[in-house]
């Protein structure tokens with residue numbers, strides 16, 4: 001059996017949706033991008049990155065190339081339709097209005113996939129600490145509602161990211177995260193006298209505060225097994241490996257159209 005190259009959201013699959021996050025294994029890139037690197041702007045061979053994308057899509061059963069954008073840790077929305085591609089636009093929320101696949105790239109940051117199976121709208125969200133501080137998932141839910149989704153129908157899957165075990169932050173960042181939404185302070189923990197952030201916990205809280213039902217929010221894998229920094233076999237990590245780290249791709253699409 002070849003190494004698996006992705007995780008799949010059980011919640012999304014049960015609603016006829018692809019919700020996947022690539023793993024580190026199963027690709028062709030050489031060190032330090034070994035092996036399923038999906039970003040061509042960090043020094044890896046673009047031809048290999050393209051082959052990795054084709055492998056990921058084939059293995060996950062997604063036939064169409066996903067829309068991707070230049071991520072800047074903001075709350076900008078790119079409304080996507082028709083053929084997917086890498087856009088020049090800067091956006092950390094990619095919202096598909098016609099069921100075409102949308103994706104974000106991550107290495108430690110939190111990927112959040114959103115869907116309303118009834119309207120067919122799906123979105124991929126990039127939420128690192130800056131995006132989390134700015135409540136990027138709240139902005140994404142509002143963009144989905146503006147496009148015709150209903151909160152009662154909405155599903156969310158939070159993919160693997162750096163966990164509170166490893167995500168030590170400075171006092172200034174800790175103060176910003178504690179104040180980013182009500183009760184966020186519960187997810188900024190003190191360990192050995194230093195603040196550590198639980199990005200999964202804050203994003204989950206923000207989704208609840210945006211009106212999603214508890215039962216409709218899935219955490220794909222809890223830390224530390226799902227901590228990208230702890231688990232070097234399955235995940236790339238910017239905190240652990242620096243700028244030469246590979247990148248994961250988190251993709252969402254309705255199964256019928258993709």
Ligand SMILES: [Zn+2]
Nearest residue numbers: 165166227230
């Ligand atoms: Zn960890």
